[in-house]
Amino acid sequence: MNWNSIFQQAISQAFGLNAVVFAMATIGLNVHFGYTGLLNFGHIGFVAMGGYGVGMAITTFGLNPYLGLLVGIIYALLFALILGVPTLRLRGDYLAIVTIAASEVFRIVVRSTTLAPLTGGNTGITAFAAPFYELNPFTERLYSFGPFFYTGPNLFMITIGWPLVILVTLGIWQLMRSPWGRVVKAIREDEDAARALGKNAYWYKLQSLMLGGAIGGLAGILLAIGNSTVQPDYFVPVQTFFLWAALILGGVGRIWSPIVGSMLFWALLTITDGVMRGLQSTGAIPSWLMDGPQVGQVRFMLVGLGLALLMVYRPQGIFGSRQEMMLDAR
Amino acid sequence: MGHQVNNSVAQPKAQSPSGAVMVLFCLAAIWLAPLPGLAQEGEQGARVRVLANDAEADERVPIEGVRVLVLDRDQTIVGEGVTDAEGTVEIAVSVPSVYRVEIDVATIPEGISLRDPEDIAREVNVQAGRFAQAVFQLVVGEGGGGGPVAGGISLRRVLQLSTEGVKLGLFLAMAAIGLSLIFGTTGLVNFAHAELVTWGMLVAYFFNVLGFSGLFGETAPWILGNGVDFFTSTLLAMVLGGALGWAADAGIFAPLRRRGTGLIAQMVVTIGLGILIRYIFLYVFGGTGRFFRSYPGQQTIRLGLVEVTPKDLFAMGVAILALVGVGMILQLTRVGRAMRAVSDNRDLAASSGIDVQRVIRWVWVAGAALAALGGVLLGQSDVIRWDVGSNVLLLMFAGVTLGGLGTAYGALVGCLLVGLGIQLSTLFVASELRSVGALLLMAVILLIRPQGILGRRVRIG
Numbered sequence: 187m188n189w190n191s192i193f194q195q196a197i198s199q200a201f202g203l204n205a206v207v208f209a210m211a212t213i214g215l216n217v218h219f220g221y222t223g224l225l226n227f228g229h230i231g232f233v234a235m236g237g238y239g240v241g242m243a244i245t246t247f248g249l250n251p252y253l254g255l256l257v258g259i260i261y262a263l264l265f266a267l268i269l270g271v272p273t274l275r276l277r278g279d280y281l282a283i284v285t286i287a288a289s290e291v292f293r294i295v296v297r298s299t300t301l302a303p304l305t306g307g308n309t310g311i312t313a314f315a316a317p318f319y320e321l322n323p324f325t326e327r328l329y330s331f332g333p334f335f336y337t338g339p340n341l342f343m344i345t346i347g348w349p350l351v352i353l354v355t356l357g358i359w360q361l362m363r364s365p366w367g368r369v370v371k372a373i374r375e376d377e378d379a380a381r382a383l384g385k386n387a388y389w390y391k392l393q394s395l396m397l398g399g400a401i402g403g404l405a406g407i408l409l410a411i412g413n414s415t416v417q418p419d420y421f422v423p424v425q426t427f428f429l430w431a432a433l434i435l436g437g438v439g440r441i442w443s444p445i446v447g448s449m450l451f452w453a454l455l456t457i458t459d460g461v462m463r464g465l466q467s468t469g470a471i472p473s474w475l476m477d478g479p480q481v482g483q484v485r486f487m488l489v490g491l492g493l494a495l496l497m498v499y500r501p502q503g504i505f506g507s508r509q510e511m512m513l514d515a516r
Numbered sequence: 517m518g519h520q521v522n523n524s525v526a527q528p529k530a531q532s533p534s535g536a537v538m539v540l541f542c543l544a545a546i547w548l549a550p551l552p553g554l555a556q557e558g559e560q561g562a563r564v565r566v567l568a569n570d571a572e573a574d575e576r577v578p579i580e581g582v583r584v585l586v587l588d589r590d591q592t593i594v595g596e597g598v599t600d601a602e603g604t605v606e607i608a609v610s611v612p613s614v615y616r617v618e619i620d621v622a623t624i625p626e627g628i629s630l631r632d633p634e635d636i637a638r639e640v641n642v643q644a645g646r647f648a649q650a651v652f653q654l655v656v657g658e659g660g661g662g663g664p665v666a667g668g669i670s671l672r673r674v675l676q677l678s679t680e681g682v683k684l685g686l687f688l689a690m691a692a693i694g695l696s697l698i699f700g701t702t703g704l705v706n707f708a709h710a711e712l713v714t715w716g717m718l719v720a721y722f723f724n725v726l727g728f729s730g731l732f733g734e735t736a737p738w739i740l741g742n743g744v745d746f747f748t749s750t751l752l753a754m755v756l757g758g759a760l761g762w763a764a765d766a767g768i769f770a771p772l773r774r775r776g777t778g779l780i781a782q783m784v785v786t787i788g789l790g791i792l793i794r795y796i797f798l799y800v801f802g803g804t805g806r807f808f809r810s811y812p813g814q815q816t817i818r819l820g821l822v823e824v825t826p827k828d829l830f831a832m833g834v835a836i837l838a839l840v841g842v843g844m845i846l847q848l849t850r851v852g853r854a855m856r857a858v859s860d861n862r863d864l865a866a867s868s869g870i871d872v873q874r875v876i877r878w879v880w881v882a883g884a885a886l887a888a889l890g891g892v893l894l895g896q897s898d899v900i901r902w903d904v905g906s907n908v909l910l911l912m913f914a915g916v917t918l919g920g921l922g923t924a925y926g927a928l929v930g931c932l933l934v935g936l937g938i939q940l941s942t943l944f945v946a947s948e949l950r951s952v953g954a955l956l957l958m959a960v961i962l963l964i965r966p967q968g969i970l971g972r973r974v975r976i977g
Contacts, residue, residue, distance in 0.1 A: 225780065227787075272963040278780065279705045280962060283913045287955045290910055298948045299593060308592045427787055434784070483795045490791030497784045498777065 192460035197333045200453040203340050206347035207233075207409045208451065212433045212444035213354055214401035220439035221362055222394040223374030225282040228269075230425040231289025232399040235261040236406025237416035238296060241311035246304050251317040255407055262403025265292075266396040274391045286423055297418035310417035318411050343412035350408075351445060354401060359441045370394050374439075424486070431493045437506030446504065458488055561608035562586055562617050562640050563647040566599050568628050568654040578603025579628060579654060583620035588613065589805075589899070591948030598623075612644040614805045614899045619652050628654050641807065669943050672821045677939040679822045683897065685915075685935025686835035689928045691890025691905075692912040693842060694761070694883020700859030700922030701872075701879050703779050704769070708790035709887060709912065714797055714905035715760055716753045716888025717895035723749035725809045746808060750892045754885045761884025764789075765877050773873075790906070797902040805899035831893045838889060839928060842882075846924055851878055859922055911938070911951060914958040920971025929969055933957070 211233050218224040239258030243249045273284045296305040324338040361367050372380040373387050381387050410416045436447025462481045465471045566579045586595040586607050597605040618637045640648035695709045723744050816823040846852040857865040858875045866872045919930025934954045941953035
């Protein structure tokens with residue numbers, strides 16, 4: 187087994203496009219769950235909104251590409267509004283069910299043949315990213331430096347994405363130190379107490395849902411442009427729980443945990459994939475036990491198992507503290 | 517590398533190592549599809565014949581130029597073609613599975629009409645390397661029977677869809693009662709309940725089709741060697757389903773409750789376990805849809821205006837019996853009363869001497885056994901697949917929320933509504949969008965009556 191190449195891939199993935207998208211999306215999820223205590227189980231729906239917003243704006247409506255970016259954010263904000271208004275008055279587990287259902291409804295609707303003229307049906311939307319890549323200075327096909335190994339377009343998105351992630355992180359850091367952030371955290375700790383102090387908890391929760399949703403939409407925009415396509419079947423519910431796994435890995439309610447959690451998540455996935463494929467090629471795992479496609483399935487099993495074990499044994503993740511984050515709805 | 521990793525996440529259902537290859541393969545299949553006679557070794561698909569009965573000449577004539585569509589289980593078109601001079605078209609598909617073959621009514625030549633205006637589709641089970649047959653019989657001249665107008669809202673169509681809706685609703689209710697009861701007694705929203713449903717259908721499939729010889733080879737010395745009849749396998753599925761429920765509570769959730777793990781943390785645990793188990797199913801069972809050995813492809817019988825297969829009729833009877841049984845147990849027996857008491861007010865139940873942990877254990881066992889039965893019923897009426905449970909999970913949630921979280925009877929009412937809503941909505945929207953209506957209905961109900969139809973306001977907190 188070639189450990190060198192496995193680690194090289196793992197490091198590339200930890201800084202790669204997937205990790206950027208995950209980090210951005212997870213910041214939004216952290217605003218929802220980590221700071222406000224909202225159980226959002228349909229976060230991938232916000233990501234989808236961002237991706238479809240920019241894709242549809244450019245291909246279907248023929249808008250200016252930069253206006254398209256704005257449309258992506260607006261889609262995510264509207265989604266948050268539609269979701270939040272009816273459900274935020276209810277208890278947390280209702281929000282969980284409704285968000286996961288809403289993200290599925292969106293996926294089913296955009297992949298339907300009925301809406302295919304608008305949304306591209308089950309093949310999704312392509313051919314909208316070209317205007318952005320006109321700015322791409324990395325024109326060669328492949329770039330490799332040190333352990334890193336990226337395609338030109340990927341490297342372009344990474345160099346835009348990571349500073350953006352850090353910028354958003356710093357913004358959230360400042361926001362959570364502000365009075366607004368303290369109210370939101372108070373709602374997470376004890377909604378009734380916050381309400382008794384005269385705060386309109388519903389309104390703050392709605393604002394938080396929209397803020398986190400817009401950040402999720404931004405992640406969707408990065409994903410769509412980075413892959414030059416949006417495909418409906420990327421946005422399946424299990425992706426939401428991949429985001430949750432990354433968030434909990436980093437530590438819920440901590441400012442840097444989305445970034446660290448996402449990088450670690452992708453590095454770990456890449457390492458386990460590489461190890462399994464390596465064991466296969468050396469014959470240590472016989473082919474009757476595991477064939478090529480099954481490696482991908484084992485990855486899902488590991489994420490599921492990891493999520494359950496983390497939740498039981500280390501719910502605070504790497505950075506979190508138990509005092510700050512009692513994962514319970516009371 | 518980045519793209520490869522990304523793709524295998526993007527297409528969790530894909531069987532090939534790279535999602536990109538899958539997509540290309542599908543595209544290739546669509547390109548090849550309109551060219552009949554291209555069927556080669558290793559390809560699979562549907563071979564569709566369109567014939568018309570000429571009553572006067574007493575012969576069948578092939579119909580040329582009819583467009584035929586192949587749809588997957590998400591109602592997405594995966595292939596299409598036009599019949600040739602023989603009235604035949606072969607449409608290749610990339611993945612063996614169950615498909616729906618539809619003829620495009622608009623392309624039927626003049627002078628030819630459908631015998632039954634709603635009979636425009638067939639389900640075909642495409643196996644690897646084979647072409648599944650489907651035949652459409654039309655008539656020369658006007659369609660027989662003088663039935664209602666095609667497509668529109670007719671009494672007959674409404675009744676037929678209502679029957680299908682009640683069927684789906686009963687099966688969903690069967691599967692979802694455990695979900696509601698577990699929530700009622702523990703406050704836990706069990707996302708892994710979907711996997712209890714799938715477990716039931718897979719276990720029944722195992723005993724019905726493979727038996728132990730499928731596991732240990734032909735020399736398996738057990739009485740269940742080569743597969744047993746459908747009823748025995750259903751019973752075994754319920755027993756093993758209950759056993760899994762028992763194990764889940766005894767092994768995982770009772771210890772978590774003892775540790776004082778919060779409900780939301782427990783909920784995330786069920787999500788993680790659900791993903792783990794679902795992909796173990798995929799790993800072991802594979803991605804193809806399968807069927808029970810007993811009663812495949814039954815002919816429908818006609819009851820008044822409605823057509824239904826005998827096995828579905830029987831399954832609906834079983835579901836009603838089981839639901840009545842559950843109701844009687846809840847109303848009349850000691851353990852049933854205890855379940856309702858714990859569900860009503862846990863502390864009060866505990867202080868009046870009920871062993872709450874034992875009651876919860878029973879709820880898990882019974883709920884899981886019923887979920888297994890629901891899985892078997894869903895599997896026999898449609899298809900057995902590794903992800904059937906997770907595909908109906910949101911519908912179960914919708915039903916349970918509609919009826920009122922935590923109430924057993926609410927689950928029944930809500931699921932019937934969801935089933936009816938899903939089937940009847942196809943009167944107005946494309947059938948690929950039919951579950952959307954049910955989920956939107958749930959959102960609307962939450963808006964105006966958040967506690968559900970039978971729920972009480974106090975549960976919302």
